[in-house]
Amino acid sequence: MGRSTEPPVEGSKNSHAETDAAAVGSDFLQLDIGQAPPGGRTAWLADRLRSAIADGRLPVGARLPASRVLAQELRVTRGVVTEAYRRLAETGQIAGRGRGGTVVVAAPAAPSRRAGGEAEPGPALFGAADREGAVDMLRTLPCRIDLSPGVPDLAAFPRTGWLRAERAVLAGVTPADFGYGDPQGAPALRRAVVGWLARNRGIRADPDEVVVVAGVAQALSLLGRLLRQDGIRRIAVEDPGSLGARQQLEYGGFTTVPVPVDSGGLDVGALRASGAGAVLLTPAHQFPTGVVLDGERRRELLSWAAEGGVVIEDDYDAEHRYDRPPVPALRSLLPDGVCYAGSVSKLLAPALRVGWLLVPPGRRDAVVTAKRYADLGNGILTQLVLARLMDSGELERHLRHVRQRHRRRRDVMLRAIETHLPGARVHGAAAGLHLMVTFDAPRADAHGGGFRDTDLAAAALARGVKVHPLSWHRITPGPPGLVLGYAAGPAHEIDEGVAAIGEALRALHLGE
Incomplete structure (x- = not known):
């Protein structure tokens, strides 16, 4: 019989070589390893995954292929895939779920659009x-x-510690705890905040002085109502200073007056000359310069407050220090003259929307009333979980x-x-x-x-x-x-x- 002239059937040696050469890719996201630059396969794969998460092809909850499987399909070492996954895990976009595999846990919001559907440049x-x-x-x-x-x-974010605290909280709450709580905040969290501030910021306070708020932004909004009632319309702000904080005040109807910041912090002499009745500042770690309000300026500022000026202390980034000793909060030096605001946004996550506000005694009832009419109070479960993290030492760890x-x-x-x-x-x-x-x-x-x-x-x-x-x-x-x-x-x-x-x-x- 003569030699067959039919093409090789699937599974023959020649056919296997040809299909291998043509199939170096994965059906998953139609990944083609041939598009990866030499020596840049890991970055290429990570970028493809990020793009798919950003445009919705991989929504939150989507499961990624096992690293071994994807590596085999792309004909790369498993280390290329595991490193790409690790990069996305470090940015909080994906997470391992044990037997549940690796899943997408966060995605960026879609870009803003013009009226015609074109992306804003x-x-x-x-x-x-x-x-x-x-x-x-x-x-x-x-x-x-x-x-x-x-x-x-x-x-x-301490997911394990949070879940452990949440389970403990849910095991102990009563049906009544799921009703409307105290607009001032859960007593357990107010007590925990007092302990946290005493240990970490040098502030001595009573739980009755603490008002739980939805972050520093809400603290500024509540304080704004009080200041307007007092006839204050001009608030001094640091220059440079936070654009977001400045916009928050301007939205509330205030005129913001710039006061220069130098190596010693806010220029208190310029504050006096500004004629503003209140000042918002970040004395422990000024945003954005990072300077600390020095001792002489602190004394000058507290003297200005004692004369009737209102000091709003945003304790921004106070916990995150590396090469310098801790700096006490202004509130620790003049409890009756400083409105103090802090939060867990820079310590845990902004999405929690939990913070605290301490005001001089004569203003507390007005702040609590404003909080009641703003939202009836923060969610109780998040407050109780955070209180447990603070009391247990988990937050310090x-x-x-x-x-x-x-x-x-x-x-x-x-x-x-x-x-x-x-x-x-x-x-x-x-x-x-x-x-x-x-x-x-x-x-x-x-x-x-x-x-x-x-x-x-x-x-x-x-x-x-x-x-x-x-x-x-x-x-x-x-x-x-x-x-x-x-x-x-x-x-x-x-x-x-x-x-x-x-x-x-x-x-x-x-x-x-």
Whole structure:
């Protein structure tokens, strides 16, 4: 018989070689390993997974293939897949569920849209006329690397400790506990907050002085009602200072008066000259410069308060310190003259919406009444779980854990800035969750000044990196700069993000 001229059947040696060469890919997300750059398979796979989560192809709850299975389909080592999964787990987008596999647990919000359905372009966010709501708009835009300030390490949220505390709480509550609670806050949490503040902030208080609120934003809203009743319409704010806090006050109908910040903190002499009846400041870790209000300024400020000025202390980032001793809260020095606000947003997660407000005795009843009419009080279960975490020492253990993680990431960012942004000046490295960097401006723009940090932020966003331009947080002009968060992302993203900023900066200097 002659040799057959039919094509090889499936399973023959020749056919197997041909199909292997054609099938190096996975039906999962239609992944084609041939698209990965040489030496960059892990980053390529991680980016494909992030994109699928961002655009909804992998919704929350979706299960990813086992690493061994996906590695076999892509013809790569298992380490490529496990490292890609690890990167997404560090940013809190996926999590292992034991026998339940690896699932998507968080997804970014969809980008904002124009009326015609076109996505709002990133550069438009950074213009001076677009500051109203700009932070929220930027937050919704998908990106490759997020270096926005103000976000802790959300992947480090103590899920196990929280679930353990929640089970204990549910085992002990009575049916009556599920009714409307005290608008001032659960007594258990108010007692726990008093202990927490005594141990960590040097504040001596009674549980009856604590009002539980939905974060510092609500604390400002409640205080605003009281200040308006007192006839106060002008509130001094730090310059530079938080854009979000300033917008919160302006939404409440106040005129915000800028008071300069230098190496000693808020300029109290300028505060006196401003004529404002109240001041909002972040004395333990000033946002965004990171400076601490020094001893002389504290004494001057407390003297101003004793003369009738209202001090609102936002104890921002007070827990996160690395290279300096603790700084007591202003409230610990003048209990009857300082309205003190704190929260767990930077310690656990902003989504919990739990904070506390301490006011002088004569204002407490009015604050509680305002809280009652605002929302009838915070959710009881979250309050009781948080109280248990505070009382058990779990929250202190979590703080020690995240301090170590944040410090390592801060060090990575400092090295990256030294490498990729030579000549940039770094501010506020001793504590907090962000760094402020400022630049010289060697090239004049069309308006006769140096390059604009809004242009740099837009150029970074075009490269997939989110940052805040420093000018967003200024009222009066100053040197260009950026505010860079380092707590939320893994080390490799921090380095890649700063490198992209360096590319954007060089392109601006070259006029590209």
